[in-house]
Amino acid sequence: MNPAFSVIFLTTLIGVGQGLFLALFTGQSYSAVKLLPAAASAEFYSIGGLIALLFLVGGLIASFFHLGHPERAWRAAAMWRTSWLSREVIALPTVMGLLFIYALMHYMQWDIVLFTSEAGAELSVSLIVGILGMLATFALFLCTGMIYACIKFLQEWHTPLTVINYTLLGTASGFVLATAFATYTAPGLLKFFGIWSIIITLTALITRVASLLRNRSIKYKSSAQTAIGVRHTKVKQITMGMMGGSVNTRDFNHHMSALFFKSIKWVFLLLVFIIPSILIWAGIEEANRTLLFSAFIVQYIGLIAERWFFFAQANHPQNIYYQTV
């Protein structure tokens, strides 16, 4: 496929937003059950929530550049019964709405403790909003991943690993941002978020490498023989029915050299996983803001490369009909 930058930015930006929210919520729920000291200030949640919201808005804006008719985008919520894309269109504003409420509640300090257990664990309204937000966030990850995983003849994508990778990579980038952000508003939680960032990043490394390995040995079900229905081992295309190319030759190919394509794989493995983990490790030791923010930026650039590779790697069976490109 030809990676569209609008979709690359959509998926990576909302990934950061969702991950950051999950990080905030993890912090809050750990403190609610007193596993963590309530070290985070109200700003950590409110400003953190606002930043997460901005990333989601950024992703939403990017998505409009993908559409031919953005003014009709509201129609896309119609077919949620069958279309994962439609479900995503519903899940995204839901997450944004819950996140807005969550951030506002913390900002205005509107919160009521509904219930306190004997051990001192507190259930507050903001925690319930957070739980709903977390569910919506995971639903959004599922929708985003399934948009790609549900197309069965895009065999590189048609695996649960697609959903898992979208979830883990988004969460990792959000946790890394939370770590950097904690240096301002919740220094006490720095180590907590830092260690989690590294754990999630390395887990994502395992699942992403798993999908790379899986895709290395894919056996394509379609061939020139099944495409035109001629049973002969040698079938060669001579003309595509056009001379100057068409959407079919532009949209379904990455148009880059094999060398570039291969090198992007190593670039993203380095930028998404290895370098950020090292930077975070070094950064949390000495609470070094520069190191932690560069970890986030490096990882985000890496994620752009990762997403590019994800799209470019998918080999659409329609390309069999357009071989003489």
Next chain:
Amino acid sequence: MTQLALVIDLNVCVGCHACVTSCKEWNTSGPAGSMCDDNPYGQDPTGTFFNRVQTYEVGEFPLTETVHFPKSCLHCEDPPCVPVCPTGASYKRESDGIVLVDYDKCIGCRYCSWACPYGAREIDEHQKVMKKCTLCVDRIYDEELPEEERKPACVLACPTNARLFGDVHDSESEISVTIREEGGYQLMPEWGTKPSNHYLPRRKTRMHIHDDELERADNPLNKEQRKPHGPIDEPTLDDSTSW
């Protein structure tokens, strides 16, 4: 239930592109507005087409065969392009099985073109909506046209009659009989899309001339000469029954 479809005979198609041009001509002049066509006579011409004729070479030189292969939306019975559409712009008609795009609802997200394994959908880069073969839905029901012209433009244009049009669910229709008797097949059956359009395979047409067709078998002397005959009052060779 009706399922309209085309049958394309690869044995007959000569790759003349008459179906391509007639399709473009009909559909670019229709109520849905023109289909884009950039640089038609310049460098890198590009545009939207519902139908394309491709050419394949089968075999290894010098034992090769050229196959001309027209390709358009196959109006799948289980079209993967329809359920993925978030707006409902892509739909399959209950009444005749044609898969259509509602150009007023389409947001141009291209998702359906990803979900068609055949590359049959092409976005119109000017109107920014998804386009594909409609089986000339705006002419096959047009009662202003004489009955024999209520067929897709490509079918009418084909000079070799390589394209047949009809209902594949009616087992006695011309195309169902052809599919059944001439080995009609579907493209990429591995994805379970159940295309309605079928293709007829290449067939070798050979003339078989046996020796006895070159030489008269009823020639006992093995000579090309006048038949022997007995006395004039006896029965002739032709009257005899024992040959």
